Amino acid sequence: MxxxxxxxxxxxxxxxxxxxxxxxxxxxxxxxxxxxxxxxxxxxxxxxxxxxxxxxxxxxxxxRPGIKRGNFTAHEEGIIVHLQSLLGNRWAAIASYLPQRTDNDIKNYWNTHLKKKLAASSNSSVSKGHAAIFADDSTTTVVSSASNPEVTQMAIARRSPFADCPSSSxxxxxxxxxxxxxxxxxxxxxxxxxxxxxxxxxxxxxxxxxxxxxxxxxxxxxxxxxxxxxxxxxxxxxxxxxxxxxxGRLNQAPPLSSIENWLFDEAAEAEQVADLMDLSDGCCSVPMMF
DNA sequence: AATAATTCCAACCGCCGGCAA
DNA sequence: GTTGCCGGCGGTTGGAATTAT
Structure with a gap:
């Protein structure tokens, strides 16, 4: 029973x-x-x-608290693209890295924006080990998709029972x-x-x-x-x-593993590049590497 | 201005694992 | 140990909004 x-x-x-x-x-x-x-x-x-x-x-x-709506930033986009290449379509796991975004939002954004960009730029691939990001008319796109079990487990572990209560304010x-x-x-x-x-x-x-x-x-x-x-x-x-x-934001995030540090370091790097590209009036012919 | 095509996204559906009875 | 509900997840869809013709 x-x-x-x-x-x-x-x-x-x-x-x-x-x-x-x-x-x-x-x-x-x-x-x-x-x-x-x-x-x-x-x-x-x-x-x-x-x-x-x-x-x-x-x-x-x-x-729910902390949801951010509207356009995704280049930083967020980069993280999504990057994590999707590592985790596949595990939107909840990816969302755990973007507490202000819902898995549904990320999934929608991927399906409506990023997937197309991926298809559009899949002809010209550059790799840096596991994933490569390109810039094409102010966007970023991932090409390779090697799954990484360690990162997957890490992301799943991060999906706490309180994941619905994000780390944003x-x-x-x-x-x-x-x-x-x-x-x-x-x-x-x-x-x-x-x-x-x-x-x-x-x-x-x-x-x-x-x-x-x-x-x-x-x-x-x-x-x-x-x-x-x-x-x-x-x-x-x-x-x-x-x-x-x-x-919540009062609670510090758990210590980052080397892989997580790597992810965010590179994401931050991507944002800087994106910022630079913004400053250069959207001229995005320079490939952006993760 | 009217219509068609496309985009976007909120919500639904079905499946699965965990857990309570 | 078994059954069946609950919560969570990913895939899909329907319709509103936007853009193109």
């Missing part, structure tokens, strides 16, 4: 999320923290007629949510967004209410006494969940 069955699929909503649903989901996670997806779905607590899977996806790919997502709320308030009736549901008890361990010491961002502050980042929800400053703290 396994676990009791999840809710049936009758009445489960699909398709694009509405601002109202986002608000409800954010409110629920604000109360309960990410991870209790089983309890979110349509037959239970949050009041969303969405399956837990859909909620998790919406959170991890769109609403909470602010960018608070910004996301702020924008979301702003957009919602503009379109919604004068009545406020639905209040958080309280089907689950408030957990002091998860959201400790702390006095605010310093506020540099309307939605984010910092408690020097505890070293905790405080998020402002509903006008109340609350300490971010432990998972956020452990993997």
């Amino acid at each position: 396994g676990r009791p069955p999840c809710c049936d699929k009758v009445g489960i909503k699909k398709g694009p999320w509405t601002p109202e649903e986002d608000i409800i989901l954010v409110s629920y996670i604000q109360e309960n923290g990410p991870g209790n997806w089983r309890e979110i779905d349509g037959c239970d607590g949050a009041g969303l007629m969405r399956c837990s899977k859909s909620c998790r996806l919406r959170w991890t790919n769109y609403l 909470y602010a960018s997502s608070m910004d996301n949510i702020s924008k979301l709320l702003d957009g919602f308030m503009k379109t919604a009736s004068p009545s406020p967004p639905p209040p958080p549901h309280h089907h689950h008890s408030y957990s002091p361990a998860y959201y400790d209410v702390k006095p605010v010491v310093e506020v540099s961002n309307p939605m984010l502050s910092f408690d020097h006494m505890s070293g905790a980042e405080l998020a402002c929800y509903d006008g109340v400053h609350q300490q971010l969940p432990t998972s956020f703290m452990e993997h």
Whole structure:
């Protein structure tokens, strides 16, 4: 016998999320923290007629803290290209090196941009051992694709259970949510967004209410006494969940292995080259090597 | 201005491993 | 030990947005 069955699929909503649903989901996670997806779905607590899977996806790919949206930088592009050559299509593993980007984002970017560039430049390959990057009209492309098991394992190991809580600051997502709320308030009736549901008890361990010491961002502050980042929800400053703290920017990344150092050193090198190319008005006839 | 083609990306689907009952 | 759910992952798709004709 396994676990009791999840809710049936009758009445489960699909398709694009509405601002109202986002608000409800954010409110629920604000109360309960990410991870209790089983309890979110349509037959239970949050009041969303969405399956837990859909909620998790919406959170991890769109609403979660620290997500950076918009164009990829040359640096990010270089890292993706480089790691893809080493790891293959292990988007989650690649995303662990770009905490501000979701695996879905990286996958989309690869499929819509980088793959084409790879195809376009595959005729003229230059290698440096395992991978070669080219510059063609302001872009970079990888050519070879030798898989490296050591790097693969390393990347997988980096994908911690808290990988959904990125090593970037909470602010960018608070910004996301702020924008979301702003957009919602503009379109919604004068009545406020639905209040958080309280089907689950408030957990002091998860959201400790702390006095605010310093506020540099309307939605984010910092408690020097505890070293905790405080998020402002509903006008109340609350300490971010432990998972956020452990993997937030306050937490230093684990020591890099030589291979990781190598990856980032070369990525940084690529960025410098890209910057130089930007300065030279996009003249990219010079091959860029990793 | 209208239509077609292309691009982009949010969301869904199916599979798998881990784990709870 | 077995069963079946949950969470995570990668592949795929549908439709909105953008660009080209």
